[in-house]
Amino acid sequence: MSDTSTAIVSLSLADVRDRLARRELTAEQVTAACLDRIAATEPAIAALLTNRGEAVLAEARALDGAGPDPAKPLWGVPLTVKDALTTAGTRTTCGSRILGDFTPHYDAFAVARLREAGAVILGKTNMDEFAMGSSTENSAFAPTRNPWNVARVPGGSSGGSAASVAAGQCFGSLGTDTGGSIRQPASLCGCVGLKPTYGRVSRFGLVAYGSSLDQIGPLTRTVEDAALLLSVIAGHDPRDATSAALPVDDYMGALAARKDLSGVRIGVPREFRGEGIDPEVSAACQAALDKAQELGASIVDVELPHTPYSIAAYYIIAPAEASSNLARFDGVRYGRRAESPRDLADLYVRSRAEGFGDEVQRRIMLGTYVLSSGYYDAYYRKAAQVRRLIREDYEKALARCDVLCGPASPVTAWGLGELTSDPLKMYMMDVFTLSLNLAGLPGLCIPVGMGGRSGMPVGLQMLGRAFGEGDLLAAANVLSGALGVPGVAPACEGA
């Protein structure tokens, strides 16, 4: 890679956007720099399932021909998109073999918003199959590797997005978060990841996993960049009945308005301090909280007493919804179809058995079971009740403080293959993130430094009130500004 390319891909999204707008850089230069970086890093990290390659250069040249457009806030900015989002004319696999070479004719709402804003979509990022996993090892194609140490996992399920952002392949990426799938990989890869409030970003075009939990959000290298992307993708969509009709706040204005953390009450839930947290994670998070206090924040002890039940409730609700959402992948209309089926049952059984990986099959069975006649009350209905209690916990806590903080992951990135044989232990990796999806609230993860033992990134999770993304981003921006961000990762074998 040339030095110019390296310099370009190290810029923040906000910086590169401003330079493009001032024509200090052309869209083609920026896009070419990203393609160079992809070529250099992709063999080591496998962040992309589809690399659009030369096609995007033509798009960039067309943008340059038309000239910068002040109405397009992402004019010429190269981004990547998780392969769970449909992209018109570009293959969408959801990390699964069952979709085959499925190429949708429609963009996801959030993808359409990016294109309208002038972004260049470089490719589709790797993920755990149907977003089911915490390490991106459940991708049907290849595991993605952590650009800070390619022997380790990037987290998941939006691991490809986090890795592509951290490695400097792009200036931001869209991920999806059903139980922590944006925040946890952001934490493990040292980037910023935001899960918006349920309903803030339309789910149209997001291949559904757990429909009542799924949200689309940005992964970036700075908080400001996340705010920029959210400004573009947030808003009501008449094609998503669960999308909120509320106006979108001025996130950039909120960031500009806050210079310190005076008056901000940070709640630290007792349940997020408990056992099972690696000391290097605790230490880095505590240091971040100390810094927040220095910046004027007050620390409040709060409780989220139903947190211990969140894993059980989540692993009933999400698989139940998934078992139904994934029924459409039946080999009849599109995607993979078994060869020469004997009859209809054989067509279904073999197409699905061959097309879905182990974890997906496990969750489909789990979900089918908990919805079955005679079990519904004991499982699904009970889980829905627990979910209400968890939401009430958050409401009570957020009445006493403005932001809740805790680790996004109990550990830093672990080695590839370390947890694949132990699904329960893998499920525990989401212990701090998934209750937020049950509550439907917004949360983001910011990098707070490298773990003292592993040298791998540690992320702090900050959670806020429903549709309070502006306040949340503003507070995170101040704290992250003071702590600094790790920047672009080397994408090679770690020490």
Added chain:
Amino acid sequence: MALYEAVIGLEVHAQLRTRSKLFCSCSTAFGAAPNTNVCEVCSGMPGVLPVPNARAVEYAARMGMAVNCTVNPVSVFARKNYFYPDLPKGYQISQFETPICEHGHLDITVNGQTRRIGITRIHMEDDAGKNIHSAGDNASYVDLNRSGVPLIEIVSEPDMRSAEEAVAYLKALHAIVVYLGVCDGNMEEGSFRCDANVSIRPKGQQEFGTRAELKNLNSFRNVQRAIEYEIARQQDVLEDGDAVVQETRLYDAVKNVTVSMRGKEEAHDYRYFPDPDLMPVRIAAEDLARWRADLPELPQARRARLMEQHGLSEQDAEVLTADRALADFFEAATAVCGQPKKVSNMMQGALLRELNQRAVTVDAIAMRPEALGELVRIVEAGLISAKIANDIFGELLESGAMPEAFVKERGLVQISDTSAIETAVDEAIAENPAEVEAYKGGKTKLISFFMGQIMRKTKGKANPALVTELLQKKLG
């Protein structure tokens, strides 16, 4: 059946008459080329979402009000999960625990006895597509035009005791959906279809017997015959000392039998749960109040009123109220001439004849009800004869012309001038001396011969009453 009593409940599916589908904007038009009224939503592509059609909710609520249901201000869409090639999402979006309407009833009268049939619930759901099996290439095809079309399912209590009652209930429901305009009622195209749960039990027994669910009953006649067959079949089973098994049976209209389709063991576990893609359906109190105020007079009430107010027979009232447009036409025509029985006769005679010939409905013709009322009035006033009215009816229906102006323009006005008629009578008598003799000899039936002669001379315009009077006087 002396020892047994039948217990029957009906599940009726009515396709709502919305222009677009329940969860997308595709057309609901029937008969389009396969897979042309299809988009990414109703074909179950990845990542797409349903958005409910507000008009369908309104229609379902109106139907509930018309059959005395409670309309729930909040109802919930639920997924009914099963695999079938015509079901692209792998689930149907229906309502389960909280349907839009509950606890209604409908009164029916059979053989002079009025019975109240309970309506358990009405829920909304989207229809599946259609599988087409091709013998030619031994393949199956799927047409998704119907996928996502809005339906309501109207579930009755097991309150009917005979096939006649079931048909009476079904006809009453049919008349209501058509009156409300929420369904076109077309049974051949499947817009209105019915499944029946049938069981029998010894008379006097409280517990229900084991029931069979009958499918494929696509006409009133098939409902009647299938239920009758099934009652007799179950009776034979019991009399042979066997037990009726719970199962789904398909009616074969050609052989007039029901045949087992699937047993209880093969019944699906539909794994219903609230659809997370859809918010609960909320209906504002103002909307409910407005829809209730807009509710039209329903067939039963209207029939009673027509009998009471216009002195129609029950049978006439029934024919005229079978279709809302026909009843509206009747009332508007009657308002013009004040002759309800004459209007009723002309509608059931000339009008229905002409409509049937053209295979159209009354709202599709040019003739306005005011024209029919005027036609009755000018016949009664002696301006034209009933025969001429009948002869010109088709032309009036096609053109929409007003009858009085029409007959004057065509010179069809009846001759009521005594001197003009007298001339014709005198001529007829003079030209037919033999017939005059015979008449005088006692063959009084020959009066119609003279009538024919005179009508020919006057081109049918002579007032027949005057002709008769003059003939009788002159032939004395």
